[in-house]
Amino acid sequence: MRKILTIALLGLASLVLTGCPLTTGQVVVNIDLGTVHVSSSDPVSIHNVNLNDNNDYVDHKANVKSISDYAVLGVVNNGSSALNFEVWMTPGTTAYTTAADVKAHAIKLWGPLTLAAGASRTIGWDDSAGLFTAAGKAAVITETLGDGQFTMYALGLGTDGTTTSEFTATHGQLVLVIDAGI
Amino acid sequence: MKSIRLLPLLLLAMMAFTAVPARAVDVGVTVFGGSSIPVVQEDVKSGTTFGVRLPVALLPMITLEPYYASTALGDVTKTFGDLPYTRSGLDGKSYGVNLILGSPVGSAGFKFFPFGGIGSAKLTRPGTEIKETMFDFGLGIGVAPTDAFSIIARGTLNMVKSGDTTRKTADATVGLSYNLFHSSASEGGQK
Numbered sequence: 305m306r307k308i309l310t311i312a313l314l315g316l317a318s319l320v321l322t323g324c325p326l327t328t329g330q331v332v333v334n335i336d337l338g339t340v341h342v343s344s345s346d347p348v349s350i351h352n353v354n355l356n357d358n359n360d361y362v363d364h365k366a367n368v369k370s371i372s373d374y375a376v377l378g379v380v381n382n383g384s385s386a387l388n389f390e391v392w393m394t395p396g397t398t399a400y401t402t403a404a405d406v407k408a409h410a411i412k413l414w415g416p417l418t419l420a421a422g423a424s425r426t427i428g429w430d431d432s433a434g435l436f437t438a439a440g441k442a443a444v445i446t447e448t449l450g451d452g453q454f455t456m457y458a459l460g461l462g463t464d465g466t467t468t469s470e471f472t473a474t475h476g477q478l479v480l481v482i483d484a485g486i
Numbered sequence: 487m488k489s490i491r492l493l494p495l496l497l498l499a500m501m502a503f504t505a506v507p508a509r510a511v512d513v514g515v516t517v518f519g520g521s522s523i524p525v526v527q528e529d530v531k532s533g534t535t536f537g538v539r540l541p542v543a544l545l546p547m548i549t550l551e552p553y554y555a556s557t558a559l560g561d562v563t564k565t566f567g568d569l570p571y572t573r574s575g576l577d578g579k580s581y582g583v584n585l586i587l588g589s590p591v592g593s594a595g596f597k598f599f600p601f602g603g604i605g606s607a608k609l610t611r612p613g614t615e616i617k618e619t620m621f622d623f624g625l626g627i628g629v630a631p632t633d634a635f636s637i638i639a640r641g642t643l644n645m646v647k648s649g650d651t652t653r654k655t656a657d658a659t660v661g662l663s664y665n666l667f668h669s670s671a672s673e674g675g676q677k
Contacts, residue, residue: 328651329526334566369650373529373614377571429571433613475567481529483651 329486330372333360337378337476342460347403347468349459353478355452365452367485371445375432376414377477381424383470385462388416392457393443395450403468406457413440413456419471429479444480512543512668514591516638518661522557525643525654530575531560535657539584541591549586551601555579557655573611576653578646580607580620590628590638591665597628597636607646609653618647628663636663 335358340349355361361368376391392410400406414435419425447454456478460469519536537555544550559575582605590597602623609616622644630636638661645652 326645326652326654330529330651330653332528332564334564336567370648372616372648372651372653373573375571375573375613377566377569379569426569429573430612433573433611436613475569477566479566479571483648485651486526 327486328367328369328483331360331364331482331484333358333480333482335478335480337376337456337478340378340458340473340476341471342458342468343383343470344468347459348401348406348457350399351456351458351476352397353452353454353456355448361448361452361482364482364484364486368448368482369485370483371441371448371480372483373433373479373481374414374436374441374444375427375429375477375479376435377427377429377432377479378473378475379424379426380417380419380471380473382419382422383460384421385469386419386421387460387462387469387471388418388465389471389473390415390417390459390461391440392459393440394455394457395443395447396453396455398455400457403459403461403466406459410455410457411439411443412437413443416461448480448482512541512549512589512592512665514541514543514636514663514665515539516541516590516661516663518638518640518659520657520659522559522644523656523658524559525656527653527655529562529573531562533557533559533575535659539661541586541589541663543589543592547587549589549591549599551584551586551590551603552582553584553603553605554581557657559655576609576611576614576616578607578609580605580644580646582606582620582622584622586626590626590636590661591663592630592633592668594630594633597626597630597638599626600624601626601640607644609646616646616648616653620644620646624657630663633668634665636665637661638663 391414393413394410460471516539522535535557539553541551557578563572584603586601588599607620624642626640628638642657
């Protein structure tokens with residue numbers, strides 16, 4: 305009996321030593337990004353995000369541990385040129401107006417999603433999750449654990465990577481799966 | 487870090503094996519399958535699990551049980567901005583060892599046993615790969631019509647560590663066990 309007790313205590317100790325949080329879960333939070341439009345005269349689409357406006361986030365804010373899944377969703381309608389659709393972000397509120405400024409000061413969050421001229425596509429959840437960058441994930445986690453405020457930039461870059469290509473994305477969504485205490 | 491995590495497991499194995507020579511030994515094989523239900527995971531749905539276990543009863547009340555399991559959690563569809571989107575469920579492969587207080591193999595009769603274990607799990611889906619330590623614990627009940635066969639039902643809570651949190655599933659499985667080997671100090675035989 306003493307041996308069984310010792311073994312049970314060793315097992316319990318292993319759980320404690322390695323950490324084994326039982327009271328956590330995965331919660332889906334979506335942020336509406338509305339319609340995004342980029343053109344040569346308006347080369348950057350800016351969206352200020354305040355997670356504190358999202359009830360699902362607010363409900364779990366005090367117990368957020370991390371984020372386990374990320375996606376940018378919506379329907380993209382491309383213009384007359386092939387393009388690479390990218391999303392960048394900065395902490396806090398910023399207002400860069402050119403793609404060059406965004407690329408110089410922001411963190412690449414997602415993309416590129418390459419679209420042929422005139423193409424229309426609904427961005428799938430699985431496809432989108434694979435387009436998030438490691439740096440972008442780290443930045444979103446930092447903001448989610450911080451004040452919850454950041455700025456997202458949508459860019460439509462031509463295949464040369466510098467010129468702006470026109471596109472419109474509707475039903476835009478940022479979807480995060482938050483690991484949180486429950 | 488991995489070696490530190492596995493240290494308690496090695497200690498358990500050493501304690502059990504050092505006591506083997508004077509005791510009865512039963513070695514079985516169990517194939518099992520059932521359902522896997524996510525616990526507080528909004529991004530997956532219920533799925534299936536199946537696998538194989540190798541219970542080795544080394545002491546009257548102690549069984550070590552290496553296992554391998556494959557799990558396929560279901561896809562989830564949610565509506566965002568008036569449009570439905572589907573996220574693939576997580577596919578899991580796990581292996582490890584359980585410590586059972588009692589034994590699912592051995593003599594005929596009714597079986598009831600608590601168990602707990604540690605292992606390694608890999609969860610994947612497009613854009614996601616989690617490879618982490620897994621803990622599990624639960625209860626098993628079963629009946630053995632003969633010394634050779636038993637039917638075992640188990641309820642298990644699995645927890646795959648993911649940073650400071652865990653992904654948890656509750657599994658309900660049914661398994662068929664066959665006793666491959668039996669020997670004891672008094673009998674000295676095997677079947």
